[in-house]
Amino acid sequence: MRKRSHRSRVVVAVAVATALSVAGCDAVGDNSPAPSASAKPSPRPTPLWDRSPSSVAAVGDSITRGFDACDVLSDCPEASWATGASPEVDSLAVRLLGRTRAAERSWNYAVTGARMADLPGQMTQAVRRKPQLVTVMAGANDACRASTAAMTPVSGFRSDFENALRTLREALPKAQVFVASVPNLKRLWSQGRNSPLGKQVWQLGICPSMLGDADALDSAATLRRDTVQKRVEDYNKVLKEVCAQDKRCRYDGGAVYDYRFGTAQLSRWDYFHPSVNGQARLAEIAYRTVTAKGR
Numbered sequence: 001m002r003k004r005s006h007r008s009r010v011v012v013a014v015a016v017a018t019a020l021s022v023a024g025c026d027a028v029g030d031n032s033p034a035p036s037a038s039a040k041p042s043p044r045p046t047p048l049w050d051r052s053p054s055s056v057a058a059v060g061d062s063i064t065r066g067f068d069a070c071d072v073l074s075d076c077p078e079a080s081w082a083t084g085a086s087p088e089v090d091s092l093a094v095r096l097l098g099r100t101r102a103a104e105r106s107w108n109y110a111v112t113g114a115r116m117a118d119l120p121g122q123m124t125q126a127v128r129r130k131p132q133l134v135t136v137m138a139g140a141n142d143a144c145r146a147s148t149a150a151m152t153p154v155s156g157f158r159s160d161f162e163n164a165l166r167t168l169r170e171a172l173p174k175a176q177v178f179v180a181s182v183p184n185l186k187r188l189w190s191q192g193r194n195s196p197l198g199k200q201v202w203q204l205g206i207c208p209s210m211l212g213d214a215d216a217l218d219s220a221a222t223l224r225r226d227t228v229q230k231r232v233e234d235y236n237k238v239l240k241e242v243c244a245q246d247k248r249c250r251y252d253g254g255a256v257y258d259y260r261f262g263t264a265q266l267s268r269w270d271y272f273h274p275s276v277n278g279q280a281r282l283a284e285i286a287y288r289t290v291t292a293k294g295r
Contacts, residue, residue: 048247051291053132053176055105056093058082059122059164060137063183064110068267069276075112081274081282082135083108089279092135092178092286107131115141116157119164127171134168134175135286137256139182139235144207148227151209158238165246177249178290180282181236181257185210186229188272191263198263198271206272232257250294255285 058064058080066084070076078084083106084091085099093106107129109122116138126134142152152160168175185207192198193214202211210228213221236257243249263271265278274282 049176049250049294050132051293053096053290054101055129055131056083056096056102056133056135057106057126057129057131058108058110058135058137059119059126060110060135060180061114061141062110062112063140063274063282064108064135064137065112066274066279067112068269068273069279072269077108079276079279080108080110081279081286082106082110082137084279086276086279088276089283091279091283092290095283095287096133096290110137113141114138115152116160116164117152119160120167123164123167127168127175130172130175132175133178133290135178135180136164137180137282139232139239140185140207142235143182143185143209143228143231145209148209148224148231151228151231154231154234154238157235158242161238161242165242165249169246174248177243177246178286179239179243179249179251180286181239181252181254182232184229184257184259185232186225187261188266189214189225191261192266192271195263195271198266201270202272206270211272250289250292252285252289255289256282259285 060082062068062075064080064082066076066079066081068074068076069079076084079086079089081089081091083093083102085094085103091102091106093102096102097105107126109125111118111122114122119136119138123134139157142157145151165177168177189210192202192211199214202214210225212224236254240251240254243251259281261274261278261281265275265281267273267275267278
């Protein structure tokens with residue numbers, strides 16, 4: 001019995017060895033050559049969004065021009081949230097590039113009073129500088145009209161914004177775009193209406209669709225303000241949707257619209273445009289969005 005058992009174990013061992021040989025197995029697990037010690041790992045793909053662009057161009061309206069931030073009825077580009085040199089603002093360009101490089105590598109093509117229809121022309125100017133990042137803030141003037149009937153239709157707003165991005169892409173397919181949401185105009189009314197001086201200035205014709213008859217609380221005035229507010233929300237939806245279709249575009253997620261500004265962030269001359277403090281808050285929002293990790 002012991003001889004037979006020993007013989008059986010020998011037969012099984014030989015069979016297993018033969019099977020392993022046929023299968024080509026060895027101590028490593030197969031006959032594939034061992035990886036070379038000099039093999040280099042695959043390079044990581046370059047991210048689509050560069051959080052440290054080397055140049056900035058700004059397009060938009062009076063907010064980006066710093067209107068009424070420093071002096072009454074005057075542009076103050078040095079206080080611009082996007083490209084200004086003021087140390088009190090610490091603009092997006094300064095935060096990204098440093099003060100010296102920002103002076104050389106940032107440009108402001110925004111125009112006071114501009115609406116979205118003006119953005120393609122501004123973009124044409126901006127692309128000549130070949131910026132790595134373009135900032136966009138426009139839309140308040142499309143809602144701030146003489147009446148709600150005169151506000152820019154949502155369809156036209158969308159078409160103009162798409163045209164502006166198309167102008168950029170045709171010239172600079174790899175340029176990045178930061179898009180700020182349209183500010184909350186109804187909150188602006190609720191904050192500024194507590195200032196007698198602010199209401200007097202508004203009567204001169206500042207954003208009459210929202211700020212006209214600031215003390216009126218009847219149903220017609222309420223409907224008018226709600227109509228303007230809904231239009232601003234629709235504009236922001238357009239900015240979000242169009243930007244989402246561009247892999248090198250970042251929308252602020254409604255951060256400017258949602259910011260709970262007070263009178264300290266409003267110009268002491270018109271209680272409408274951002275003060276120097278308000279410009280600094282806009283710069284903070286933009287910087288957080290541009291430098292956030294992501295796609």
